Amino acid sequence: MPANTERTAQGRYLTGGLDEKRFQRVFDVIQKQQAANRRNAKRTLTSSALTKKTAADLAKLGSKENGEPFTKDDLKRFEQERNSHKKRFNAKTTGITYHQLVSGSREIDIKRANNQSDDGRGITKANLSGIRANTVLIRVKASSKSVHENHLVKIRLDEWDDLLNDPPAGNYKQAVKEACRGRISIDCDCGRHQYWYRYLATMGNYCVAPPKEFSYPKIRNPELKGVACKHVLKAAVMLQSVAWHGVLARQMEVQASKIGYADDRKSKHVLTASELKEASKNRSTKINSAKVQAEYRKYKKAQAGLAKKLTSGKKEIEKLRKQANKIRKQANTIKKKDQELTKMRDMLRMSFTMFHDMRVAGGSTKADSIKAFAKKMNVSESKLKQVLK
Ligand SMILES: [Zn+2]
Known part of the structure; x- marks a missing residue:
């Protein structure tokens, strides 16, 4: 084993006391093991079964929550849900904005991210752990009810490269701020992300891959509701803080002046002790859902206004x-x-x-x-x- 992979009696990893480097290595191992487990999964609704809808495939799917078998109509409905999800999150463009992430998320996930839920599943702490090229690694402390100690959230800043090459007024801090508000892609090792949201992230083209998920969440999330787990939500709101922008801006500058391929292994950075202290001063720790949604509505309205203006402009030109x-x-x-x-x-x-x-x-x-x-x-x-x- 390349890293300290001590496990509890339930087979869970102990990641609490690990330094950032070991912590990240343990999660590389966890990702490999999860991939292996995934290959052994039973009753999976694969992409081809969803497309072909044969009786033989239907028989292999097991039964719905109410005990009835899946039907061809169920699969047709799933296809519709998938297509409208792809449309809603504009699958042709990589990533979704912070506003979209929050606006589309379930209320319960936001409450848990803000530690405002009364089910003991609220979370309280997260910190930057490292950066690999344009992907930020965030260590998120698991809830008190969880058997895990930590989760590793990966957020890829999809506008990072553009902003690195052309920072606004030459300012890398401003560039990072814009990258964190702009289009992002997500991943988390937790079960919620794996069984509820990874399929949505893959179909909506806002997943950090590998792993991609092509199998429909037919039992857990058949209506494809929500966007992100509490860990991703927590990481995303904390990415809006100046304390993290400062640390990330220095890495952007390092990458901008580096010789060699942009995404080679030297673009990996593990936070130092002093950087961890600096990043822990993050004050943007709670999602203000109402504010984000109001901003998102304003943005959508402005977009609609712009579209209208463009149409009337076209008429005027004609x-x-x-x-x-x-x-x-x-x-x-x-x-x-x-x-x-x-x-x-x-x-x-x-x-x-x-x-x-x-x-x-x-x-x-x-x-x-x-x-x-x-x-x-x-x-x-x-x-x-x-x-x-
Ligand atoms: Zn998670």
């Missing part, structure tokens, strides 16, 4: 384009008329010159010729004079 076309057509007609007039004037001048030349021999003056030519062409003398000017 109107202007039509007007411009009309004016251009009119201008073309005027230009054409102008050209015809010029042509007529030139012809008149030429004819008059010939007319006058013939009369000069007979002793006619120019004034005489104009008078005679005007009569011949049936125009007034003054108009003819204007043309000949």
